[in-house]
Each structure stands twice: as structure tokens, then as C-alpha cells.
Amino acid sequence: MTPSLRVVLVAPRNPLNIGAAARALSNFGIGDLRLVNPYEVAYQEARSAVGESKTVLARSREFATLADAVADCSLVVGTTSLGPRGLEHPLKRLEAGARVIRKTLASAPVALLFGSEKYGLSNEDLSYCHWLMRIPTREEHGSMNLGQSVAVCLYELIRNPRAPSPAARKRADAASEERISALLLEVLAASGYVHERAAGSTSQKVRRLVRRMHLEAHDAEIWLGILRQIRWKIGYPDTG
Amino acid sequence: MTPSLRVVLVAPRNPLNIGAAARALSNFGIGDLRLVNPYEVAYQEARSAVGESKTVLARSREFATLADAVADCSLVVGTTSLGPRGLEHPLKRLEAGARVIRKTLASAPVALLFGSEKYGLSNEDLSYCHWLMRIPTREEHGSMNLGQSVAVCLYELIRNPRAPSPAARKRADAASEERISALLLEVLAASGYVHERAAGSTSQKVRRLVRRMHLEAHDAEIWLGILRQIRWKIGYPDTG
Numbered sequence: 001m002t003p004s005l006r007v008v009l010v011a012p013r014n015p016l017n018i019g020a021a022a023r024a025l026s027n028f029g030i031g032d033l034r035l036v037n038p039y040e041v042a043y044q045e046a047r048s049a050v051g052e053s054k055t056v057l058a059r060s061r062e063f064a065t066l067a068d069a070v071a072d073c074s075l076v077v078g079t080t081s082l083g084p085r086g087l088e089h090p091l092k093r094l095e096a097g098a099r100v101i102r103k104t105l106a107s108a109p110v111a112l113l114f115g116s117e118k119y120g121l122s123n124e125d126l127s128y129c130h131w132l133m134r135i136p137t138r139e140e141h142g143s144m145n146l147g148q149s150v151a152v153c154l155y156e157l158i159r160n161p162r163a164p165s166p167a168a169r170k171r172a173d174a175a176s177e178e179r180i181s182a183l184l185l186e187v188l189a190a191s192g193y194v195h196e197r198a199a200g201s202t203s204q205k206v207r208r209l210v211r212r213m214h215l216e217a218h219d220a221e222i223w224l225g226i227l228r229q230i231r232w233k234i235g236y237p238d239t240g
Numbered sequence: 241m242t243p244s245l246r247v248v249l250v251a252p253r254n255p256l257n258i259g260a261a262a263r264a265l266s267n268f269g270i271g272d273l274r275l276v277n278p279y280e281v282a283y284q285e286a287r288s289a290v291g292e293s294k295t296v297l298a299r300s301r302e303f304a305t306l307a308d309a310v311a312d313c314s315l316v317v318g319t320t321s322l323g324p325r326g327l328e329h330p331l332k333r334l335e336a337g338a339r340v341i342r343k344t345l346a347s348a349p350v351a352l353l354f355g356s357e358k359y360g361l362s363n364e365d366l367s368y369c370h371w372l373m374r375i376p377t378r379e380e381h382g383s384m385n386l387g388q389s390v391a392v393c394l395y396e397l398i399r400n401p402r403a404p405s406p407a408a409r410k411r412a413d414a415a416s417e418e419r420i421s422a423l424l425l426e427v428l429a430a431s432g433y434v435h436e437r438a439a440g441s442t443s444q445k446v447r448r449l450v451r452r453m454h455l456e457a458h459d460a461e462i463w464l465g466i467l468r469q470i471r472w473k474i475g476y477p478d479t480g
Binding site: 214232234 | 256260264266267269292334335361375376377378381382383384388389395396398426428429432449452453454459465469470472473474
């Protein structure tokens with residue numbers, strides 16, 4: 001979809017997190033994975049794992065320095081759980097930041113940086129960033145798990161701005177709603193729920209009750225079948 | 241922020257996933273955690289872990305059945321990585337689904353269900369759901385890690401800081417829907433619409449049919465009254 005996003009993990013320590021990041025790239029079909037100075041054992045362990053993220057990990061590349069990892073990118077964005085620290089970086093909320101990244105990706109590669117599990121991005125790392133992006137977590141517990149924050153950022157990037165409505169189901173038409181209402185009213189009379197005398201005033205209530213079911217065409221057929229069966233079983237009301 | 245979201249993990253097996261789900265709840269400050277039939281060792285291990293998610297885990301509750309876990313909820317939403325399977329559930333994309341959930345949360349508790357790591361939600365689980373929600377992952381690798389999918393769903397729920405608009409009417413809770421389903425099933429058996437023998441396989445269909453009515457609390461009372469009357473009128477099925 002957008003091959004020119006580089007998801008850069010800086011000094012990741014945990015193979016499960018590297019694997020989880022790769023899985024998010026695979027799930028959302030966006031980005032390629034770059035690692036800067038990973039804990040080597042963790043990287044090898046993640047690469048040796050099987051599963052659908054294997055392709056992402058096989059294609060992932062390791063870089064000695066962050067400068068190398070982002071060299072071919074026109075925009076470098078750091079992620080943080082805090083406000084700007086030390087360096088005077090503009091800070092964008094994920095939603096606004098993702099909008100800019102999407103726009104840039106149309107013409108040039110973008111790097112999205114995630115710091116190590118324990119320390120996040122260092123001031124040295126941040127100095128390579130054009131601006132920072134923050135997932136809107138609670139202030140009291142801002143720091144997200146690495147794999148989860150990669151997933152949330154990528155989701156926001158692919159979240160469709162054009163909302164294609166899923167194939168709408170066919171609604172029951174007014175005629176079937178009316179048939180159901182009439183049959184239900186008959187059943188209510190036959191079962192003694194309403195007296196025949198009061199049926200006139202009740203019919204409006206029943207009609208509304210049925211409309212509020214917002215029936216799909218298929219379900220309308222089911223309800224008609226159910227009510228016909230009940231009607232038949234009950235028989236006609238006692239004339240006494 | 242919104243205390244009435246229940247994040248329900250059904251049969252989770254991995255303590256790291258339970259912990260990651262709890263962390264996402266803590267990060268985004270939304271929801272309380274409920275577990276149905278968790279792998280007990282995993283649940284205990286997750287609970288014993290230290291960290292900022294401790295409060296979420298300490299407050300989490302375990303339920304014997306999914307019915308119990310969602311009994312106080314007016315809207316029950318299942319998550320899936322696939323299209324609707326077997327049962328005819330409406331499927332909403334995360335963004336559209338989250339909009340409905342936010343709206344409902346203004347007036348009533350909502351349950352958001354996540355299936356086990358390996359199998360997802362079963363058809364039996366799905367029969368409790370009003371509709372399903374899907375994170376827009378790639379078709380070729382749709383299945384997300386449990387902790388990551390919880391994080392992405394909660395992010396989408398809090399993404400838009402605008403206050404949710406108050407919903408107009410009180411929705412029926414899952415317990416009344418279940419009462420209606422049970423009574424309707426009884427009526428169907430007594431009227432000869434379904435044979436007692438086939439009732440087992442039909443109960444899921446009936447449960448779904450009732451969920452698709454999207455009942456308001458007031459209408460749920462009316463339907464209970466109607467069905468009780470019909471039940472009484474039909475009497476018990478012929479034993480022949």
C-alpha cells in the first residue's frame with residue numbers, strides 16, 4: 001500500500017516486542033522494519049520465529065546508527081509518551097501527525113521512530129526528528145508497550161478517511177412490516193393479551209412496536225413464519 | 241472517562257496478553273476488565289505482575305460464563321478478524337463501530353468481546369453479540385495479537401475527544417434479551433415451529449434474531465408480556 005514508510009525501532013531489547021512490531025506491519029500492510037542497535041540476541045530470536053510476520057522480519061534491515069537508518073527519508077518523526085523533553089520539538093497528537101505523514105508519503109519516504117522499551121528515544125535520537133508525535137494516552141500512565149504503540153500508530157495511518165459503508169442489508173419493506181403487525185395483532189387478540197374491543201386503539205401501538213424492530217427483509221420472513229405458526233396453534237379465540 | 245465499557249476477554253491463554261490488555265485499559269483510561277474462563281495460571285500470573293496496570297488487574301473480575309459477564313450490558317459487540325462466520329451478524333469497521341459504542345456509552349454499559357488467542361470467538365460466543373467489529377487489517381494477515389487489538393480498539397474509542405452525544409432511549413440489557421430469547425424458544429417449541437429435538441441448534445438462531453431487534457428497555461418489557469401470554473395460551477406441547 002505505502003511502501004515508503006520506515007518503521008524504525010531504536011535499541012529494542014525484547015524479542016517479543018520486535019515480533020509484535022513486525023506483526024503490526026504485516027497486519028496493516030504498511031511500512032518496512034528497520035532496527036538500530038537492537039539487542040542482537042533479541043533480534044535473532046524474533047527473526048527465527050515462524051508465522052505470518054516472517055516476511056516482514058526477513059526483509060527487515062539493521063543499521064549501526066540512526067543517521068544511517070533515516071538517511072533516505074524526507075521526514076523523520078519521533079514518538080513519545082511525554083511532552084517535548086529538552087529539545088524544542090513541535091508535538092502533534094497522533095491523529096494530526098498521521099495526516100501529515102500520509103500526505104508526505106505520497107511523494108517521499110518517511111521514518112517513524114520508536115525508542116527502546118525502557119528509555120524511549122534519547123535526546124540524541126530526537127535531534128534527528130522534524131517533530132514528535134504522541135498517542136493520546138492518560139497523563140498518569142502515558143507509556144505504552146512498544147508493540148502496542150506501533151500497532152496503534154500504523155492503524156491510525158491506514159484508518160480509512162473515506163469511510164466505505166459496508167454493504168447495507170436489505171431492509172424489510174413497509175408491506176411486510178404491515179403484514180407482521182396485522183398478524184401480531186391477531187395473535188395478541190387470540191391469546192387474550194388484548195380484547196377484541198380494544199384492538200382498534202392497540203393496532204397503532206403494535207404497528208409502532210414492529211417498526212421499532214428495524215427489521216431486515218430476511219428476518220421479516222422469519223417473524224411471519226413464527227407468527228403464522230403461533231396463530232395456527234392458538235386457534236381462534238373462545239367466543240365466551 | 242467512560243466507566244461503563246466492559247472489555248471482556250473470552251478464554252485468554254497467555255498471561256502476557258492479559259497483562260497487555262490491562263495495560264491498554266490503563267493507558268487509555270477507559271473500560272474495566274472482565275475475563276470469562278481464563279487459563280487460571282495465566283490470570284494469576286498476570287495479576288501478580290507489578291506495574292501501572294496493577295489497578296486495572298486488581299479490579300478485574302472473572303465470570304464463569306459469557307452470559308454472566310455481559311448480563312448488565314445493553315450492547316454487546318464482538319471483535320473478529322474475519323467476515324461474519326456462519327451466523328448472520330452485521331459487521332462494522334472499527335471506526336464506524338466505535339462511533340456507535342461511544343454513543344451508547346453515554347446512556348448504558350457496553351461489552352466489547354475479544355476471543356481467545358488461537359480460536360477467536362466461538363459461534364456460541366457470537367450469538368450473544370448484537371454486531372461484530374473488525375479492525376481494517378490486510379486480508380492476507382488479518383489476525384492481530386490480542387494485546388495489540390485491544391489497544392487499537394480502545395485508541396479508536398478515545399481518539400476523538402469530543403463529548404459523546406447523549407443517546408435518546410435506554411437500551412434493553414443482555415439479561416432481558418436473554419429472557420426474551422428463552423421464552424420465544426419455548427413458544428416456538430410449544431407451537432410446533434421447532435421440534436424439541438432441534439431446539440439446541442435453533443437457540444443460537446433465536447438469540448441472534450432477538451439481538452437484531454435492538455430492543456429498547458421499554459419494548460423489552462412489552463415483548464416479555466406478549467410472549468408470556470402466548471406461552472400461557474398455548475399451554476404445554478402435546479406429548480405425541
